[in-house]
Amino acid sequence: MLFLALTLTLSAQTIDPRYANPNDWLTYDRDNTGRRFSPLAQITRANVAQMKAEWVFQITRLPTRSEATPLVRDGIMYFTVGGEEAYALDARTGRVLWNYLHKPAVSTESGDPSQPPRQGANWNRGMAISGTRVFMATSDCRLLGIDARNGSLVWQSNVREGLPCFGTTGAPLILGSRVLLGERGGDTGQLRGHLDAYEVETGKLSWRWFTIPAPGEPHADSWPATDVWKVGGAATWTSGTHDPDLNLVYWPTGNPGPKDFDGSDRKGDNLFSNSVVALRPASGERVWHYQFTPHDVWDWDSNETPVLIDALWQGTPRKLLVQANRNGYLYVVDRTSGRFLRATPFAKATWAKEFTSEGRAIPRATAIPNAKGARVCPDVHGGTNWQPPAYNPQTGLMYLTARDSCGIYFPTGPTIDLETQQPQQYFRAVELATGKVRWEYAFEGVQEVNHAGAMTTAGGLVFFSSREGQFLAADAGTGKVLWHFNTGGAIRAGPMTYSVRGKQYVAIMSKAAVFTFALP
Amino acid sequence: MRFLLALLPAILWGQLPSDPAAIAKGEVLYRNTCAGCHGPNLRGGEGPNLFHSRMVVGGPPRNFFSLLSKGRPNTEMIPFRLPEEQLWQIVAYVYSHTRPGLGPPVPGDVAAGEHVFEQAGCRGCHMVSGKGGVLGPDLSSLGLRMPAEKIRESIVNPSAEIAEGYSAVRITLRTGQSMGGTLRNHDNFSYQVLRQDGEYALIDHAEASKIERLSHSLMPATTGLSPEQLQNLVAFLHRQRAPILKFPVTFFNY
Numbered sequence: 001m002l003f004l005a006l007t008l009t010l011s012a013q014t015i016d017p018r019y020a021n022p023n024d025w026l027t028y029d030r031d032n033t034g035r036r037f038s039p040l041a042q043i044t045r046a047n048v049a050q051m052k053a054e055w056v057f058q059i060t061r062l063p064t065r066s067e068a069t070p071l072v073r074d075g076i077m078y079f080t081v082g083g084e085e086a087y088a089l090d091a092r093t094g095r096v097l098w099n100y101l102h103k104p105a106v107s108t109e110s111g112d113p114s115q116p117p118r119q120g121a122n123w124n125r126g127m128a129i130s131g132t133r134v135f136m137a138t139s140d141c142r143l144l145g146i147d148a149r150n151g152s153l154v155w156q157s158n159v160r161e162g163l164p165c166f167g168t169t170g171a172p173l174i175l176g177s178r179v180l181l182g183e184r185g186g187d188t189g190q191l192r193g194h195l196d197a198y199e200v201e202t203g204k205l206s207w208r209w210f211t212i213p214a215p216g217e218p219h220a221d222s223w224p225a226t227d228v229w230k231v232g233g234a235a236t237w238t239s240g241t242h243d244p245d246l247n248l249v250y251w252p253t254g255n256p257g258p259k260d261f262d263g264s265d266r267k268g269d270n271l272f273s274n275s276v277v278a279l280r281p282a283s284g285e286r287v288w289h290y291q292f293t294p295h296d297v298w299d300w301d302s303n304e305t306p307v308l309i310d311a312l313w314q315g316t317p318r319k320l321l322v323q324a325n326r327n328g329y330l331y332v333v334d335r336t337s338g339r340f341l342r343a344t345p346f347a348k349a350t351w352a353k354e355f356t357s358e359g360r361a362i363p364r365a366t367a368i369p370n371a372k373g374a375r376v377c378p379d380v381h382g383g384t385n386w387q388p389p390a391y392n393p394q395t396g397l398m399y400l401t402a403r404d405s406c407g408i409y410f411p412t413g414p415t416i417d418l419e420t421q422q423p424q425q426y427f428r429a430v431e432l433a434t435g436k437v438r439w440e441y442a443f444e445g446v447q448e449v450n451h452a453g454a455m456t457t458a459g460g461l462v463f464f465s466s467r468e469g470q471f472l473a474a475d476a477g478t479g480k481v482l483w484h485f486n487t488g489g490a491i492r493a494g495p496m497t498y499s500v501r502g503k504q505y506v507a508i509m510s511k512a513a514v515f516t517f518a519l520p
Numbered sequence: 521m522r523f524l525l526a527l528l529p530a531i532l533w534g535q536l537p538s539d540p541a542a543i544a545k546g547e548v549l550y551r552n553t554c555a556g557c558h559g560p561n562l563r564g565g566e567g568p569n570l571f572h573s574r575m576v577v578g579g580p581p582r583n584f585f586s587l588l589s590k591g592r593p594n595t596e597m598i599p600f601r602l603p604e605e606q607l608w609q610i611v612a613y614v615y616s617h618t619r620p621g622l623g624p625p626v627p628g629d630v631a632a633g634e635h636v637f638e639q640a641g642c643r644g645c646h647m648v649s650g651k652g653g654v655l656g657p658d659l660s661s662l663g664l665r666m667p668a669e670k671i672r673e674s675i676v677n678p679s680a681e682i683a684e685g686y687s688a689v690r691i692t693l694r695t696g697q698s699m700g701g702t703l704r705n706h707d708n709f710s711y712q713v714l715r716q717d718g719e720y721a722l723i724d725h726a727e728a729s730k731i732e733r734l735s736h737s738l739m740p741a742t743t744g745l746s747p748e749q750l751q752n753l754v755a756f757l758h759r760q761r762a763p764i765l766k767f768p769v770t771f772f773n774y
């Protein structure tokens with residue numbers, strides 16, 4: 001009975017009314033909270049074993065990988081293929097309604113239009129949707145406004161006007177009349193990260209917030225008094241979340257530079273790298289920040305989803321922000337104030353000696369990269385990475401694709417420590433209340449980095465994938481695998497679910513295809 | 521002389537796209553040199569479908585020429601050691617299919633033509649440069665896709681040839697509800713209809729009691745234009761050459 005009461009309280013989280021229709025999936029993470037929790041419950045623990053492939057869409061122009069989460073609104077599915085193509089499909093049949101192929105103005109980095117974009121610039125995580133428009137980022141740093149009805153280009157804006165372009169890969173995020181987008185390139189040693197807001201109607205830049213303060217601005221003293229802040233990285237290459245009641249948008253930032261593993265020319269905390277920042281949606285004004293890895297020298301981007309959870313925290317209802325960080329810790333922060341509440345490891349992590357009561361991580365002296373090589377866990381790929389996690393208010397569990405692996409870090413770069421610990425990929429369910437791993441699923445086979453994301457439903461299920469393309473459904477409470485399907489290609493995307501005319505579907509992009517599933 | 525030789529490709533190119541003799545020679549060369557991999561109808565075989573190539577459909581002619589003469593390293597696309605003139609003839613032949621609109625600018629007042637486009641209500645159904653309706657095809661790249669004569673015919677007699685995905689239908693559902701629009705896509709199991717209000721109706725065959733494929737276009741024949749206005753409108757539309765590679769929906773079916 002107590003458990004039931006707790007569950008009801010936890011389920012009562014209000015989401016932005018914009019995302020109230022249970023049938024739709026309207027942002028990269030479904031709604032404004034980043035929980036990847038769908039209220040759909042037709043497919044349940046009891047019947048998921050019967051779930052069958054419904055339709056498959058094969059992408060004709062083969063991408064190297066598909067990282068996008070499709071959106072669905074009113075029975076139409078929208079997704080990107082790389083940073084150049086957009087599609088709309090009949091979500092019940094997979095039949096094409098339109099496609100848009102972007103012609104990059106300039107390929108990234110080289111500045112030579114005849115050169116293909118640099119690997120990485122052409123990965124893409126999907127669209128945003130508002131009214132009759134969909135929005136996508138491109139390999140040549142454009143934000144496109146596309147008509148959702150016929151796939152025609154309405155406007156395009158250059159996110160890196162007058163600046164070198166390293167690609168834009170994140171799914172844009174709609175906030176009222178604005179569409180927000182960051183950029184990539186934090187490891188290039190040439191970027192000062194920023195987050196932009198553009199007018200939905202016109203594509204005009206509304207505001208730009210730089211992730212690194214200029215001299216004289218607050219926290220500029222977290223960088224040396226040199227020009228290094230101009231190329232300090234802290235890219236914004238994933239999507240944020242927002243709380244309409246608090247009127248704040250939360251955006252995560254990447255690692256500092258210009259040299260990822262050698263911090264000697266950027267002494268200080270290097271704010272606002274490896275942080276989550278809370279900004280005012282109308283102005284981009286920063287309200288608070290929390291930095292996960294001060295003065296990062298391990299390339300542990302903090303671009304993982306800032307998940308917004310309303311829950312009882314030590315007996316009191318509280319507005320939380322939870323992030324499973326690449327550095328191996330699950331962080332809980334009060335999202336009203338940015339106050340640190342707790343950090344607990346969800347993967348093998350040896351770099352931190354302790355956390356102060358203010359939540360400042362104190363790294364071990366031996367963890368700093370040196371000429372002999374510092375053995376540190378996690379490895380450079382992290383305890384997790386950008387692949388989206390999920391949170392189910394009915395179980396109180398955070399689900400994430402995790403990795404136990406250690407690295408040997410030199411100032412010139414890292415290697416993976418294969419001698420003392422073979423890398424092992426997991427899917428883990430972590431209790432929000434305690435930070436403990438409730439259950440885990442160890443992936444057999446290939447132990448290369450698994451960038452497949454998670455999704456969870458009111459049907460008591462959690463969906464996740466193996467590196468090699470097995471798509472799985474498990475009991476969200478116990479982790480018992482109830483269903484699986486071999487998609488036959490690497491999965492590097494998060495699943496989603498939607499409903500059309502009373503029928504629930506589950507979808508995932510795998511290699512060069514979209515797969516959908518439903519009950520027979 | 522060297523200077524003249526350097527100019528030769530540009531000079532040749534200036535005339536080729538509208539030179540039927542060059543296109544005819546290019547066709548023979550294509551059959552002998554290219555069709556083995558790219559198919560007799562350019563739609564691919566062992567090699568890629570040329571209609572899917574951004575370079576072929578929208579890129580600068582020089583890039584295509586250079587690909588023919590240099591090949592693509594580490595692929596079966598070898599360099600073709602033909603005289604430059606013949607390579608340009610191949611380009612001209614391929615373009616006559618992939619961008620049939622190419623040719624010298626149509627005489628007429630483009631600005632006045634745009635005015636006609638607005639006044640005649642064309643934008644209610646057609647987009648140009650991101651503005652306009654969605655019921656008819658986007659015309660932003662019409663000047664690449666359609667020769668001027670065909671643009672003129674489409675205005676005067678819209679039903680003569682209807683763009684793929686835009687044929688008019690009227691569907692009656694078993695519920696008695698009836699709707700009209702354009703049939704954007706369909707197969708033996710479902711219809712994807714873009715209704716006249718800009719919303720999609722996504723219908724199973726089993727739900728429909730009657731589907732009428734109308735032989736006429738939803739576009740009304742444009743009447744009341746003076747010959748000069750019509751000429752200006754054609755000139756305006758033929759000038760719309762945004763390099764958009766847009767696949768018809770059937771592209772995804774094969």
